[in-house]
Amino acid sequence: xxxxxxxxxxxxxxxxxxxxxxxxxxxxxxxxxxxxxxxxxxxxxxxxxxxxxxxxxxxxxxxxxxxxxxxxxxxxxxxxxxxxxxxxxxxxxxxxxxxxxxxxxxxxxxxxxxxxxxxxxxxxxxxxxxxxxxxxxxxxxxxxxxxxxxxxxxxxxxxxxxxxxxxxxxxxxxxxxxxxxxxxxxxxxxxxxxxxxxxxxxxxxxxxxxxxxxxxxxxx
Amino acid sequence: xxxxxxxxxxxxxxxxxxxxxxxxxxxxxxxxxxxxxxxxxxxxxxxxxxxxxxxxxxxxxxxxxxxxxxxxxxxxxxxxxxxxxxxxxxxxxxxxxxxxxxxxxxxxxxxxxxxxxxxxxxxxxxxxxxxxxxxxxxxxxxxxxxxxxxxxxxxxxxxxxxxxxxxxxxxxxxxxxxxxxxxxxxxxxxxxxxxxxxxxxxxxxxxxxxxxxxxxxxxxx
Numbered sequence: 116x117x118x119x120x121x122x123x124x125x126x127x128x129x130x131x132x133x134x135x136x137x138x139x140x141x142x143x144x145x146x147x148x149x150x151x152x153x154x155x156x157x158x159x160x161x162x163x164x165x166x167x168x169x170x171x172x173x174x175x176x177x178x179x180x181x182x183x184x185x186x187x188x189x190x191x192x193x194x195x196x197x198x199x200x201x202x203x204x205x206x207x208x209x210x211x212x213x214x215x216x217x218x219x220x221x222x223x224x225x226x227x228x229x230x231x232x233x234x235x236x237x238x239x240x241x242x243x244x245x246x247x248x249x250x251x252x253x254x255x256x257x258x259x260x261x262x263x264x265x266x267x268x269x270x271x272x273x274x275x276x277x278x279x280x281x282x283x284x285x286x287x288x289x290x291x292x293x294x295x296x297x298x299x300x301x302x303x304x305x306x307x308x309x310x311x312x313x314x315x316x317x318x319x320x321x322x323x324x325x326x327x328x329x330x331x332x333x334x335x
Numbered sequence: 336x337x338x339x340x341x342x343x344x345x346x347x348x349x350x351x352x353x354x355x356x357x358x359x360x361x362x363x364x365x366x367x368x369x370x371x372x373x374x375x376x377x378x379x380x381x382x383x384x385x386x387x388x389x390x391x392x393x394x395x396x397x398x399x400x401x402x403x404x405x406x407x408x409x410x411x412x413x414x415x416x417x418x419x420x421x422x423x424x425x426x427x428x429x430x431x432x433x434x435x436x437x438x439x440x441x442x443x444x445x446x447x448x449x450x451x452x453x454x455x456x457x458x459x460x461x462x463x464x465x466x467x468x469x470x471x472x473x474x475x476x477x478x479x480x481x482x483x484x485x486x487x488x489x490x491x492x493x494x495x496x497x498x499x500x501x502x503x504x505x506x507x508x509x510x511x512x513x514x515x516x517x518x519x520x521x522x523x524x525x526x527x528x529x530x531x532x533x534x535x536x537x538x539x540x541x542x543x544x545x546x547x548x549x550x551x552x553x554x555x556x
Contacts, residue, residue, distance in 0.1 A: 166483045166486060166487065167439075167443065167483060178431065180435050181435060181439075182434070183438075184438050185435040186435075188430075188434045189431040189434065208398075209397075211409075212398060212400055212405060212408075213400075215402075215404075215408050216402045216405040218405070219404050219405045222438075222441055222442070
């Protein structure tokens with residue numbers, strides 16, 4: 116049985132970030148369910164793994180970690196020889212720094228507004244919660260500005276950190292996928308020429324398609 | 336003169352984070368002050384470096400970076416043998432723990448703390464309205480995060496383990512401002528372990544040097 120365990124529903128954007136990384140690295144893992152509707156994420160056992168009561172939680176033999184981007188970095192660090200060896204660059208510090216920078220851009224600039232849109236437009240209706248029109252409008256504007264920067268950047272390079280697919284691109288997969296496929300605001304990405312091209316390329320990677328299959332699989 | 340240049344104002348949290356790291360690593364650098372609030376013209380060359388018009392640019396020879404946490408990682412990796420060698424730990428396990436708490440700082444600590452700093456410290460000075468609901472919401476969120484820190488710091492001396500690392504350093508700028516705002520400082524004071532941790536990390540010589548730079552009067556226009 117695989118020593119690597121990921122806890123959380125594949126629908127969760129943060130969980131799917133970790134799954135994408137594991138598939139890129141061809142690292143075997145078990146995905147264990149956490150029933151958030153039953154409050155499993157607040158149980159004492161779970162809080163030992165993830166003190167913030169969020170998903171994903173992660174274990175690899177005796178080590179446990181939280182924060183999806185930290186988990187991904189750990190996987191990339193621990194299994195450098197497996198699967199895609201270039202997610203953190205080719206060993207040069209400059210290449211690595213560029214990837215780190217765009218990863219931070221994802222976390223600090225892209226993630227906040229896109230997460231609000233994902234929640235308001237895709238999850239809130241499902242959870243029968245009222246949508247906040249003001250938040251939607253504000254964050255759509257914010258995200259638009261971020262994507263304008265991406266549009267310029269992707270006119271200069273094929274992927275965000277350079278001309279190779281990296282962890283920085285991977286980190287964007289979950290929220291982008293949701294916006295394009297589960298909301299009516301997909302145009303934010305698809306109607307920008309370079310961003311649209313980039314989205315098409317990164318979302319057709321086999322590793323991401325495996326994650327999407329997991330998300331779409333009927334519950335056992 | 337070293338090859339490192341930092342562009343920005345030390346009062347910016349992003350800039351301060353990088354300065355703290357440079358001091359910890361004993362790495363020489365030049366600070367070129369760019370004061371946002373004096374309405375400095377955003378020259379085209381400057382905008383080329385900072386596509387989103389951010390408050391910080393970092394140059395090391397041919398390398399240019401604009402994100403403070405990426406810059407800190409870069410400095411720690413580029414100068415492993417200088418100054419504090421523990422900032423990113425040794426080996427995969429230590430690094431993983433540091434990354435985990437570095438992400439926690441960025442995802443869970445930064446948003447509510449910077450919202451509080453903006454609404455309670457900057458907005459009044461800039462003549463902007465303070466949004467009471469945002470303040471209350473942020474205070475509540477920050478309190479919850481600090482409760483988890485309080486629990487964590489019963490097990491370890493610093494966030495990632497028993498040594499001061501980049502994970503702790505990353506908190507310095509916003510935590511410092513929070514601690515100077517009446518009505519927010521209590522968030523730390525009410526928590527015994529968090530108080531001790533804050534006292535330890537803010538008492539480091541590297542941080543004191545950054546605070547001195549922040550308190551220097553701006554150069555005449």
